Amino acid sequence: MRVSVIGCGYLGAVHAASMAHLGHEVVxxxxxxxxxxxxxxxxxxxxxxxxPELLASSLATGRLRFTTDIAEAAxxxxxxxxxxxxxxxxxxxxxxxxxxxxxQGLLPHLRPGDVVxxxxxxxxxxxxxxxxxxxxxxxxxxxxxxxxxxxEGFAVQDxxxxxxxxxxxxxxxxxxxxxxxxxxxxxxxxxxxxxxxVTDRATAQLVKVAANSFLATKISFINAMAELCxxxxxxxxxxxxAIGYDARIGRRxxxxxxxxxxxxxPKDIRAFMARAGELGVDQALSFLREVDSINMRRRVxxxxxxxxxxxxxxxxxxxxxxxxxxxxxxxxxxxxxALSVAAQMGLQGAHVVVTDPQALDNAxxxxxxxxxxxxxxxxxxxxxxxxxxxxxxxxxxLDPEVFGQVVARxxxxxxxxxxDPVAWRRAGWVYRALGRP
Ligand SMILES: NC(=O)c1ccc[n+]([C@@H]2O[C@H](COP(=O)([O-])OP(=O)(O)OC[C@H]3O[C@@H](n4cnc5c(N)ncnc54)[C@H](O)[C@@H]3O)[C@@H](O)[C@H]2O)c1
Ligand SMILES: O=c1ccn([C@@H]2O[C@H](COP(=O)(O)OP(=O)(O)O[C@H]3O[C@H](CO)[C@@H](O)[C@H](O)[C@H]3O)[C@@H](O)[C@H]2O)c(=O)[nH]1
Numbered sequence: 152m153r154v155s156v157i158g159c160g161y162l163g164a165v166h167a168a169s170m171a172h173l174g175h176e177v178v179x180x181x182x183x184x185x186x187x188x189x190x191x192x193x194x195x196x197x198x199x200x201x202x203p204e205l206l207a208s209s210l211a212t213g214r215l216r217f218t219t220d221i222a223e224a225a226x227x228x229x230x231x232x233x234x235x236x237x238x239x240x241x242x243x244x245x246x247x248x249x250x251x252x253x254x255q256g257l258l259p260h261l262r263p264g265d266v267v268x269x270x271x272x273x274x275x276x277x278x279x280x281x282x283x284x285x286x287x288x289x290x291x292x293x294x295x296x297x298x299x300x301x302x303e304g305f306a307v308q309d310x311x312x313x314x315x316x317x318x319x320x321x322x323x324x325x326x327x328x329x330x331x332x333x334x335x336x337x338x339x340x341x342x343x344x345x346x347x348x349v350t351d352r353a354t355a356q357l358v359k360v361a362a363n364s365f366l367a368t369k370i371s372f373i374n375a376m377a378e379l380c381x382x383x384x385x386x387x388x389x390x391x392x393a394i395g396y397d398a399r400i401g402r403r404x405x406x407x408x409x410x411x412x413x414x415x416x417p418k419d420i421r422a423f424m425a426r427a428g429e430l431g432v433d434q435a436l437s438f439l440r441e442v443d444s445i446n447m448r449r450r451v452x453x454x455x456x457x458x459x460x461x462x463x464x465x466x467x468x469x470x471x472x473x474x475x476x477x478x479x480x481x482x483x484x485x486x487x488x489a490l491s492v493a494a495q496m497g498l499q500g501a502h503v504v505v506t507d508p509q510a511l512d513n514a515x516x517x518x519x520x521x522x523x524x525x526x527x528x529x530x531x532x533x534x535x536x537x538x539x540x541x542x543x544x545x546x547x548x549l550d551p552e553v554f555g556q557v558v559a560r561x562x563x564x565x566x567x568x569x570x571d572p573v574a575w576r577r578a579g580w581v582y583r584a585l586g587r588p
Contacts, residue, residue: 152335155180155224156231157253159190159217161197161306161414161483162270162299163233168205169310170231171215173339179217180224190217198482198509201307221253225260229332232257232269233299238418245274245422254281263291266329270299272359272419274426278319278352293325296352297333298359303413304480311339315346319355360426363419364439369404370411371445377407377586378448387586388568407586408567409492409540410449412477414485417443449585453492453566454499456583457536460562466500469559471524471531474541475507475514482509489540490518492566497521506530508543533559542567551578 152175156167159181167179167190181187186196193210195202209215224230234249250271257267267285269278273296282294296319301309318333320326330349334341341347350358377387387407395402411417420439427436454465461468470493477487484490490505497503497520504522505514511523524530527546531537537558539546547569555561555578563575565584575582 152176152229152332153227154178154229154231154336155227155257156233157181157221157224157257158232158234158249158271159183159186159196160233160235161199161303162301163231164190164196165199165202165205165301165306165310166231166233166270166299167217168202168209168215169307170336171209171212172205172311173336175214175336176227177209177215178223178227179215180219180221181217182219184219187217187219198480199306200304200480205307221256222260224257225262228265229336230257230261230265230267231297232267232271234271235414236271236273236418236422237414238421242425243421244425245272245418247273247277250277250281254284258285258288261285261289261292263289264328265289265292266332267292267294268333269294269296272298272363272415272422273356274422275353275356275360275430276426278356282321282352293321293329294352295320295326295329295333296355298355300359300362303483304478312343313340313345315348316340317348317350317355317358319350319352319358321352360419360423363416364423364436364442366404367411367416367420367446368438368442370406370416371442373405373407374410374449374586375445378445378452380586380588381452384588386588406568408449408565409453409488409585410446412486412488412491413481414477414483417446417486450488450492450495452585453488453538453540453564454495456564456585457496457501457538460536460564460581460583465496467502468535469502469504469533470496471527471534471537471558472496472503472505473507473527473530473537473539473546474543475505476510476541476543479541479543482507482513484510484513484517487514487541489566490514490521492538492540493521494518504530504534507541508545527554528557531557535560535562537563538566539563539570540566542569551575551580555579 156179159179171177189196239246380387391405472493474489561580
């Protein structure tokens, strides 16, 4: 099938390459000239394991191309909208200007029978508004919502083998026809037995933000327990293991530490709260305000913990921050807890040196005032304190004996609760963590 993918960022680039991999004829469209050139040349514009190989194999089939010209979307039967929906400046609400521009750009190129498939995360009600705009210009086109649940770092695997596929369809013949096309698009994962949940459009939009709200709540729940553990000398990692054995609770997403960041969870829970307010049901989501506060408090607590191990002042202290990305296996620094804490400590007078295996270029662009080093050893040279902020495997696997020779003082704050306190203490380190004695 011929498909277009509008917006080729973390979501769209993987989606475009994956659709070509599944056998479809794909044109990826983006307004960013440099990104399109990179993608067309087979180069991934960001770090995502497996994407360079998928791009290379999909480009080699001749079924995948990239362009900045939206007119080249003409002729595709299915148009995936994958542009960004960031948080508005100074507000909780989502900024829908990119979705609106993408749809406006697409309108003149739609033909009867075309299906516009929203994949971006949008406030409930957006689809219906867009559907009105689309049908006013091209009455024979249909708008559906097919939210995306991929995780960065696992984006290729999650796109090709998702946990579920959700179709938000309009009623009647148009919905039935769109479903046929989507079944054809996802024929391979469907044949693998991936469940397809067919809903109305409002439900599909809500499924996405509900899922992210649940994940954020689970993380903040365990981080709230970490606050209790800090007040009582208990250990949040053991607590998480113990409650996680209960199959109704589950251990995943109960890793306490610096909290959640990234281009999705923080802005999605805020946009959801804003939308609930517009709908007059803000009380229903008032708990998300607490989820957000617990999460942001972890960043403040981390700076305090570093101050504590510096005998009350970080002014002039050398702090090595291991990690800049919002999570391992990604170079994404959007709302990164690691950089947020690094910047705070810098503002408070510490000499901060940040390192990361993949995110240094992005970090330097966004936070030019921080100092950076290529490796953990370089960052930690003569450091008074090391803060593990993003749990990349190379930081989890550091040998405390060897690493101890680099630093000025053997003091480590484990912001992700991934190091073995016994091994680090045995090697002479002062080991501190969030929610752990
Ligand atoms: N990143 C993820 O893991 C992920 C997962 C699921 C859902 N989502 C959702 O997907 C959407 C995209 O997220 P992302 O992380 O890929 O963002 P991103 O910023 O990486 O990518 C967005 C892309 O859209 C392009 N763009 C903007 N306006 C355009 C236009 N008018 N025409 C064509 N291209 C345009 C930008 O240049 C950019 O390359 C968001 O709604 C996000 O919430 C993201
Ligand atoms: O136990 C945990 C699990 C995660 N995190 C943090 O939570 C954030 C988000 O992690 P994750 O959900 O793995 O990353 P994303 O790639 O942002 O994926 C989320 O956001 C995407 C965009 O909406 C969705 O598609 C995914 O399903 C959803 O997991 C990161 O900062 C993690 O460090 C924790 O602090 N503790």
